[in-house]
Amino acid sequence: MPLVDLDSIMTTPRIAEIMVVRSAASAPVEFIQAICPHIERERTDLVWGQLQATEDLQLFLYGLSIRSPFENFAWDLVVHKILGFVLLFDWHHESACQEIKDLIDFILHKSAAPIICVADVGNQPILYREEIYRPPIVLSRRCRFTFCQSSQPATIRRAVVALLDMLLNEVG
């Protein structure tokens, strides 16, 4: 008799969790909506959505504002479960860049998960040719940089796919 029932393992639903932290007063609702057809919960500073990636794999995306819950957030309990982080910031605001800079150190210290820094140009066009930021620019093995337009869901999905690629490369 086998020690492990493989069938029961193979059919166990799995959950992959990704955290999106936005350097702004409100949670990244548009970003999460671009990925998840179903939004579970939405507050000013928090949004949570899920995507059924395959029959037995669910992708959970948690969107946080860097502001209110951030300092009181139970990071030590949560970060170990997070597969990867998206750090979203307004490309046109210098203070947002500074906030993300500080956050990079914080997360790399707390977690071993990869990070993708995503500069959001909002409704404006991305000023650079696509080949400059696609594939994302490598800052280190665990940290990359790219652009998105929050008004264009396809650009958001590309950023998340880039993070998933980083995760797959880690496994590979």
Next chain:
Amino acid sequence: MENRTPVSLPESLKFQILCRMLKGKRLSVLMEQLDDEQCLALQSFVWEKTLEFGIRAKGRRFSQEELLGQLKAAEARKSDIVYGFVFKGLSRFSLQNDSPALIRAKMQEQVDLMCRVANQFIEIQMSE
């Protein structure tokens, strides 16, 4: 010649450098806040990204010689900057007789020069 292991820049600093490069801002301002070892690491990172932007922008048409040629041409216009300074890495402090302040000033100029070349690939105008 002195060989030292280069320091690696924290990701947050690399992020800041990259943002400034993409926005066409000078890095010499940022270098003023760094120590010598960090400045060397920054210089190396900027060189790497300049090459990368060249490859991304021009693909197979890009060659490192083209980039070196652009840097050479720009430096030739400045008689007080020694070509090769940027490419001799960590040995430069022991090879040069200049004062640390002068070396740092030259390094800042070269980093800004590399950024200008990178900006040609990115196609933005340098500001600030």
